[in-house]
Amino acid sequence: MPDISPEGIWNLVIATPIGEQRAVLELFLRDGVLCGVARDQRHGEEVTLADLTLDGDRLTWAQSIRKPIRLNLTFDVTVSVDELTGRSKAGRLPSSKVTGHRATPDAGA
Template sequence: MAVDGKWNLTIKTPMGDQTGVLTLKQDGDALTGEMSGPQGAAPIENGRVEGDTLKWDAKVTQPMPITLEFAGKEEGGNLSGDVKLGAFGNSTFTGVPA
């Protein structure tokens, strides 16, 4: 699984699509990086690789404080998966190489 690098990220939210850039670095089962977008940047937390699934959290403060919980996979050179939007339920995300 080649996930190192920058990804153009799109998150489906109740307020419409939110876009940004996700930077990932995998070291064994550890996953580090940062998410950035119009509302600022947030380091990814609790990043890990479980089998073929990537998992990480990101605490964003704009437009409101919320912890996003991601679980996804790399397939065909792209990322896709599910994201928990705190009290706003569950949604999906996609990522293409930047």
């Protein structure tokens, strides 16, 4: 299996009990270390990802959000070339399905 590089921009959809939540995930290398931020344009929030780990095609991280409600989230997803699938968890709440697609550059860019 070829190495999967998760670097880039990902459009995420999280199917939560309070409805679909959308975010843009940006993953990048800084000094050889995988880093990332998540942006929620609807709620105007940007958070740095914590404990970001790539093990083969499995990507995990944690993040704290304040909107639409304050939660500490953990994510566990499988990354392919341009898709990711998995689950997010917020404390004792049921886990939520996560899907994502790698953003493609605008055709006119």
